[in-house]
Amino acid sequence: MKKVLLPSLLSADFSQLDKELKTIEDAGVGHLHLDVMDGHYVPNISFGPGVIQKLRPKTQLFFDTHLMVEEPDGFLESFREAGCNLVTVHLEASTHIHRTLQAIHALGMKAGLALNPGTPTQALAYLMDEVDLILVMSVNPGFGGQSFIPSTLNKIRDIRERIDRSGREIILEVDGGIKKNNVEEIIKAGADWLVAGSAVFSPGKTKTNAREFLEIFGRY
Numbered sequence: 001m002k003k004v005l006l007p008s009l010l011s012a013d014f015s016q017l018d019k020e021l022k023t024i025e026d027a028g029v030g031h032l033h034l035d036v037m038d039g040h041y042v043p044n045i046s047f048g049p050g051v052i053q054k055l056r057p058k059t060q061l062f063f064d065t066h067l068m069v070e071e072p073d074g075f076l077e078s079f080r081e082a083g084c085n086l087v088t089v090h091l092e093a094s095t096h097i098h099r100t101l102q103a104i105h106a107l108g109m110k111a112g113l114a115l116n117p118g119t120p121t122q123a124l125a126y127l128m129d130e131v132d133l134i135l136v137m138s139v140n141p142g143f144g145g146q147s148f149i150p151s152t153l154n155k156i157r158d159i160r161e162r163i164d165r166s167g168r169e170i171i172l173e174v175d176g177g178i179k180k181n182n183v184e185e186i187i188k189a190g191a192d193w194l195v196a197g198s199a200v201f202s203p204g205k206t207k208t209n210a211r212e213f214l215e216i217f218g219r220y
Contacts, residue, residue: 004030024200032063035066036079101113153186187216
């Protein structure tokens with residue numbers, strides 16, 4: 001599967017979002033990671049469907065939306081209307097996760113399931129048929145700028161094996177502490193999509209950073 005870079009909007013300059021989006025598009029990026037935080041499931045608040053809806057007419061980027069919110073079911077339709085292509089929810093955030101994943105599909109979006117650093121991979125056993133993407137959190141969710149947790153590499157390898165055994169084309173995404181100096185070992189462990197925030201968005205360096213990541217990805 002082609003390796004995909006997903007710059008995280010959370011690290012962009014929110015006073016110049018039009019410019020930031022154009023910069024990564026000009027660099028060859030085709031996907032954008034949107035971190036939605038509610039201040040309850042994680043101790044931080046970011047943005048919601050209103051901001052995403054304003055961005056949608058400005059770009060053709062694929063919107064990969066990561067909901068770090070409690071009981072996400074009631075918000076799913078709003079994110080569909082905002083123009084999200086894929087919505088990922090956390091196992092622990094939904095009372096009935098199987099139903100939540102089905103609800104995402106029913107709205108015409110791709111469904112992702114996020115596993116926190118402390119969430120065991122065994123939790124996937126009865127959900128593999130319901131997911132299009134599995135997001136491995138390589139930091140604890142809620143804040144940018146954290147360091148990659150090394151033990152996550154074994155988790156990525158475990159999930160890669162589970163996906164391969166399933167026979168389904170499930171995307172394995174990794175988010176947290178991804179830098180140019182560790183991205184190759186993460187890819188070799190089995191990752192398909194890689195989220196990077198401050199390692200991409202940086203004043204005057206965003207396009208160069210994105211292109212350097214994409215050059216690395218081109219080797220795999």
